[in-house]
Amino acid sequence: MQPIESLQQQFEARCRKLGLAVTHQRTVIYRELVATGEHPTPEAVYERVKAQIPAISLGTVYKNVKTFLDAGLLKEVSLHHGTLRLDANTDPHHHMVCRQCRRIFDIPESEIEPVRLKNLPESGFQIDRFSIEVLGVCGACAAARE
Ligand SMILES: [Zn+2]
Ligand SMILES: [Zn+2]
Incomplete structure (x- = not known):
């Protein structure tokens, strides 16, 4: 997987291309996804993001995760795990x-x-x-x- 700084730059470039505002919330959510190096559930991402943005809701995290998935910035690990597991490694x-x-x-x-x-x-x-x-x-x- 590439270093976080270059992933971050790709993320921002991709957002701009798609007309998505690069908000603080989105940046924090994306960085946490990359930083775990794991394949977290959206709920686990929420717990990590909440430590930095206490006012954020689970619904907001879900909504942004969905946006990232649709934009190809994230992948689902597989369709048959029962729970959604997210993958920031798109290689x-x-x-x-x-x-x-x-x-x-x-x-x-x-x-x-x-x-x-x-x-x-x-x-x-x-x-x-x-x-x-x-x-x-x-x-x-x-x-x-x-
Ligand atoms: Zn184990
Ligand atoms: Zn993976």
Whole structure:
């Protein structure tokens, strides 16, 4: 993932292009998303942002997160986790998911061999991209087990 300053600049440039005002609120929300390095839920982002902007509401955070998702400034980790998990890393990458604590870790695309399908069923399906999820137990949880 790129350094926060260059992400911030891209964020501001993107906002201007989309006609979104670069408000203090939006900047704080975006920076917190990037700074966690995790894949937080909108509620977890709200908790972090509230520490800096006590008057902000959860609804405002939801609304801005939705705006960021629509603008491609954020990605959803995957559509089948039950909860929305946000990803400020918009570079192509894959994920390792801890089944115990539900933390999600990035795997750079370069660390996985290119994926190819052998016999694609004739379904007319058009592939956008492959998204690989490696399920397991993270180092911290594995250590706590012992
Ligand atoms: Zn874990
Ligand atoms: Zn990620």
